[in-house]
Amino acid sequence: MRAVITVIGKDTVGILAKVSTICADNGVNVVDVTQTVLQDLFAMVMLVDITKISCPLSVLSDQLENVGKEMGLQIHVMHEDIFNSMHRI
Amino acid sequence: MLNVTEIFETIKMIQEENLDIRTITMGISLLDCIDSDIDLACEKVYKKITTKAKDLVRVGEEIEREYGIPIIHKRISVTPIAIVSAACKGDPVQFALTLERAAQTCGVNFIGGYSALVQKGFSAGDRELIESIPRALAQTEHVCASVNVGSTKAGINLDAVAMMGRIVKEASELTADRSCIGSAKLVVFCNAPEDNPFMAGAFHGVGEPDVIINVGVSGPGVVRSAVAKYPDATITEIADVIKKTAFKVTRMGQLVGVEASKRLGVPFGIVDLSLAPTPAVGDSVAHILEEIGLECCGTHGTTATLAMLNDAVKKGGVMASSKVGGLSGAFIPVSEDAGMIAAAEQGVLTLEKLEAMTAVCSVGLDMIIVPGDISASTIAAIIADEAAIGMVNSKTTAVRLIPAIGKKVGDTLEFGGLLGYGPVMPISYKSAEKFIGRGGQIPAPMQSLKN
Known part of the structure; x- marks a missing residue:
């Protein structure tokens, strides 16, 4: 099972580090990371493996959202299936 | 591999364009709760609903958090209560109070099915139930009622239409101190669907399985913003853009429906392919029409x-979607749509135009606020007109009028929440009393003879 973590906001030092630390703490393995600049906003997409996650996905989502708020970033965690079902036939 | 642009497109749809699952509705059959003792029947109803739907809200919230998709409402629909109450004597309002208690225990937003199907005539219990609707709606908060007065196969039951004119007004009168909310929870149908997840008209048809999960999607904001990207496209191209967007929105509904059904151990019913607006800015069906090229919704075109x-x-x-059903189409509830409200306030969107619009979209005259001094026979005549459109075109039509007690044209009635607010709209003051008073049955049209 995989999930997608997206981070949007102003580029600041240590975004990747903070997000990856939270993932590691919860047994979530980072599979792939893409960064891009989207209309002068920093945008990062992280594909993570949640097979061995040690907490409910909603808890991880809350933790990341809170960190996002502290850093002035929007962080969303969504199940991979939603993107697959929406954009693939 | 996932594509970054697609990922951000999805997130933008949810964050900025109000894409959401409007409702997960669990349909529950109450046929096995029928009993000649009303107290026993009510107890069985309460037990069955609170057993089958005990995890509905929790599972809905779990899916919401895990998938990151807002699921606005969790609802329950039940077998039309007139069928259940037919076997017992006593005040049917007792069933409404039981449904209310069950809804509160389960934590759902609405429970629908305080209903009767009388398109071809009244059977035992139907009249009593219909007469009790105003009281039932006044004494409960979450219960929704509906009555089917016509169908393409049966024609229109004019006696029931006349009765509903009176009932709609009474429902408003009994809740006059609460923005006439009673009539906002009451729908009069022609060709009512049996698997509709949307309120106030949801009920669980007798042909449905014991328990089922139906899903209603939303997304007018997503469609409007997709259309906005093509300012110079032809209408053929616009239709294509809308199709593609609707596909994506519906896929999400399908995913949520299948997942909810798996987690609840209940079969998956249908996705209602709907564009359901809310009063929030950017969640309006009227604004899609205006984006396509109308100066104001309600004008010619x-x-x-x-x-x-x-x-x-x-x-x-x-x-x-693997299975489609319910109402499926664009909704045009006036008070629930910011663009419709604005158009009605300007007088561009009129009752007559709305009636024409209902011939080509999914439901009917929905959430329309009319003067409080409207006569019961005029309400009945509006219902009859709308039912005729449904009957002849083999489609569902519905009427949800709110007589604003003590208010006149130009005043505003405010419900709050998803029900929104709206101006009191003018109606024709010429009478149809003689026609309505004739009673009887408008015979089924030629369209009914398909065999």
Whole structure:
């Protein structure tokens, strides 16, 4: 099972580090990371493996959202299936 | 591999364009709760609902958190209560109070099915139930009622239409101190669908399985913003853009429905391919029509634009879902749609135009606020007109009028929440009392003879 973590906001030092630390703490393995600049906003997409996650996905989502708020970033965690079902036939 | 642009497109749809699952509705059959003792019947109803739907809200919230998709409402629909109450003597309102108690225990937003199906005549219990609707709605908060007065196969039961004119007004009068909310929870149908997840008209048809999960999607904001990207496209191209967007929106509904059904251990029913607006800015069906090229919704060209929109939504959605049902199409509830409210306030969107629009979209005259001094026979006549459109066109039509007690044309009635607010709209003051008073049955049209 995989999930997608997206981070949007102003580029600041240590975004990747903070997000990856939270993932590691919860047994979530980072599979792939893409960064891009989207209309002068920093945008990062992280594909993570949640097979061995040690907490409910909603808890991880809350933790990341809170960190996002502290850093002035929007962080969303969504199940991979939603993107697959929406954009693939 | 996932594509970054697609990921951000999805997130933008949810964060900025109000894409959401409007409702997960659990349909529950109450046929096995029928008993000649009303207290026993009510106890069985309470037990069955609170057993089957005990995890509905929790599972809905779990899916919401895990998938990151807002699921606005969790609802329950039940077998039309007139069928259950037919076997017992006593005040049917007792069933409404039981449904209310069950809804509160389960934590759902609405429970629908305080209903009667009388398109061809009244059977035991139907009249008593219909007469009790105003009291039932006044004494409960979450219960919704509906009555089917016509169908393409049966014609229109004019006696029931006349009765509903009176009942709608009474429902308003009994809740006059609460923005006439009673009539906002009451729908009069022609060709009512048995698997509709949307309120106030949801009920669980007798042909349905014991328990089922139906899903209603939303997404007018997503469609409007997709259309906005093509300012110079032809209408053919616009139809295509809407189809593609509807596909994506519906896929999400399908995913949520299948997941909810798996987690609840209940079969998955249908996705209702709907464009359901809310009063929030950017969540309006009227604004889609205006984006396509109308200065204001309700002006000439509205019916044609809406017909195209409604058709494209269905075409896009139908491939995205394994099973489609319910009302499926664009909704045009006046008080629940910021663009419709504005158009009605300007006097551009009128009752007559709305009636024409209902011939080409999914439901009917929905959430329309009329003067409080409207006569019961005029309400009945409006219902009859709308039912005729449904009957002849083999489609569902519905009427949800709110007589604003003590208010006149130009005043505003405010419900708050998803029900929104709206101006009191003018009606024709010429009477149809003689026609309504004739009673009897409008015979089924030629369209009914398909065999």
